[in-house]
Amino acid sequence: MRKRIAMILAAVLLIGSLGGCASSKSSSENEEGSSSKDTLKVAMDLKFPPFSGTDENGEPEGLEVDIAYALGEYLDRDIEIINTDFSMLITALETGEADVVISDMAVKEERKEKVDFSDPYRYGRTLALVNKDFAQENNITNDMSPEEFFSIEGERIVGLSGTISVSVPQSYGAQVEEVTEIASALMEINQNTADVLVGANTILGDHAANPDTTIVYEGIKEYSQSAMAVKKGNTELLEQLNAFIQTMYEDGGFYMEAGDKYDDAIGEYLQDDSKGLEYLIYPPKGGTPEV
Structure with a gap:
């Protein structure tokens, strides 16, 4: 009888131990799930x-x-x-x-x-880097409308393929000479072989690097x-x-x-x-x- 009771007690303890392990594992999983969720x-x-x-x-x-x-x-x-x-x-x-x-x-x-x-x-913003001589000859200021800006007679616009420097001028009906390297476009503006290059906020830095040969036109509406x-x-x-x-x-x-x-x-x-x-x-x- 004593052996039987001892065996029953051992079984109960084993089941309780296993139940405790399962509960602990489940709690650990919940904690991990909560941490992951948070x-x-x-x-x-x-x-x-x-x-x-x-x-x-x-x-x-x-x-x-x-x-x-x-x-x-x-x-x-x-x-x-x-x-x-x-x-x-x-x-x-x-x-x-x-x-x-x-x-x-x-x-x-x-x-x-x-x-x-x-x-x-x-x-x-959408900005334009403009050759300074061209800007002065055509009295370009930020008060000029983009429609007027993109329709200046004889204007030469250069733009990087697949970017806003092409799509924005074209949306105003302007012709754009497309290039595949931005460096070549910047060189054309600085050397006065092109007049306008449209771009994003980085245009400000391009002007800062070339203040004697460029200005920034900020009248474009698109952003x-x-x-x-x-x-x-x-x-x-x-x-x-x-x-x-x-x-x-x-x-x-x-x-x-x-x-x-x-x-x-x-x-x-x-x-x-x-x-x-x-x-x-x-x-x-x-x-x-x-x-």
Whole structure:
């Protein structure tokens, strides 16, 4: 009888032990699941300071990085930065490697077929680098309408194939000489063998490098919109992103504080000290969004 009782007790203890192990494993799995759920994986290309780069210790830093961490605070979620080449950002969403892209991704129709975009949080101007002699001869100022600007008699426009430097002038009915290297286009403007080169914010830097031979025309209406991207159909996260972006612009919001930190760095990046964070976070007045 004693042996039988001992065997029963041993069996009960064994079952209890196994039940405890199963419970512990299940608890561990829940904790892991919770941790995974609470961590928001943000993909960005860390090669574009001061917006997204790395510090001397290889840690992510920059405006986009700070936006990601601010988003994490807003959602009460941990943030994991996934350093991803720009060409692979959408793939990272599709494969689940990332939950959201925050990497100055411009909203384009072909991209909208693959991802869902949030409201815009950054904007890119469309500018023109103009040969200074040509500008003076034709009295070009920023008050000149783009329709008038792109219809100057004898105007020679050069543009990089497949970019806005071709598509924007053509949208106004202008003829464009297409090139495959931006360096050759810049050389033509500086050497007065071409008159106009359309581009994005980098045009400011091109002018700063050649102030004696160029001016910048800022009257073009088109502008790009940069937004956060999520996997197609992730409406819950998309709504959260839009709510967060709205707070960024409010008094006391992210952008109010970020200006103090990034104005100088952005002015240096644009090679124009008169332009800071506000130049990038608001669309030009009366402008037309590009998609």
